[in-house]
Amino acid sequence: MDTFQAIVLGVVQGLTEFLPISSSGHLELIPRAFGWSRPEGSAAQAFDVALHFGTLLAVIAHFWSDLVRYIVDGVRAVARPREASSDGRLAWMFVVSAIPASIAGVLLNSWIDDRLGTPAVIGWSLIGFGALLYVADHAAGSRALTSVSLKDATAIGFAQVLALNPGTSRSGITISAGRFLGLQRDAAVRFSFVMGIPVIFGAFVFEMAQLVSDGVPDGLVSAMVAGGITAFISGWLAVAGLLRFVQTRSFTPFVVYRIILGVVVLVFAYA
Secondary structure, three states: OOHHHHHHHHHHHHHHHHOOOOHHHHHHHHHHHHOOOOOOOHHHHHHHHHHHHHHHHHHHHHOHHHHHHHHHHHHHHHHOHHHOOHHHHHHHHHHHHHHHHHHHHHHHHHHHHHHOOOHHHHHHHHHHHHHHHHHHHOOOOOEOHHHOOHHHHHHHHHHHHHHHOOOOOHHHHHHHHHHHOOEOHHHHHHHHHHHHHHHHHHHHHHHHHHHHHHOOOOOOHHHHHHHHHHHHHHHHHHHHHHHHHOOOOOOHHHHHHHHHHHHHHHHHHHO
16 A cells, blocks of 8 residues: 555545445445555555544544543542532443444354445445435434433444444444434534544544554554544544534535445445
8 A cells, every 4th residue: 555545544534424425335436446455464464543533633622621520520520429410421322322333343243344345335324324314314313412311321322333234334323323312403513523432532542452462564653644644634623513514504415425426335235
C-alpha cells in the first residue's frame, strides 16, 4: 500500500465512521473499485490500528470537555448513588450500550470475516438500513439526551451489534434506534458518537494486541502515519459537521446516497 492509497482510505474511514453511510462497507468497496491490493494478515491489522486510532482521537478531541464531565460525574454516581447527577447516570448508559457489540465482536469476529463483506451483502445492507434510517428519522421524537434510560441504552447497544455487518453503519443503526426510541435528532447523534468511543477503543486494543504479537511489517509505517492523521482530521470534521447539519436538516441526503450507492454496487455484483 502506498501513501496516496493510505491517505484516501484514511479520509474515507474518518468520514464514514461517523456519517451514517458505513465505514466498513466503503473500506471494502473502494479498493475493489480502484483495483488496489489490500493489506493482508499483520499488514491489514497494522493499518486498521492506525485508522481506528485516528478516529478514536477525533471523537475524543471533539467531546473532550463532555467526556471529562461524564467520567467525573460517573465516578461520583458510584460513590454516592442517591446524589447522582443526570450526567453521572448518562455516563453509565454509555458504558451499558457498548457491552453487546463488544461481546459480539469478540465472539463473531471470524464468522463475520468469512461470511460477510461481499459486494452483494454490502449493497443490500446499504439500501435496507438506509431505508430504516429514513423511517426512524421521520418518527416523532422530542426526548433529550439526559432522558436515556437503562432500557434505551440496552436497546441501542443491541442495535449496534448489527453494525458488525459491513454496509450497516454503526452510527446509522444507533441513530435509527435512538430516533425510534423518541430521542431528538441531535440527542440521537450525540449518544451514537459518544457510545462509539468504547467500541472504537476496544477495536483499537484488539488489533493492537495482534499487531504487537506479529510485529509491524516493513515499509508500512509511513502508510500507517498518513492514514491515521487523515482519519483524525476527516473524523473530526465529520463529527462537527454532522452535529451542525442535524440542527436544521434530516438524514434524507444520506439515505439517498446509500440507496444510489447500494444499487450501483448490486448492479456490478450481479452483472
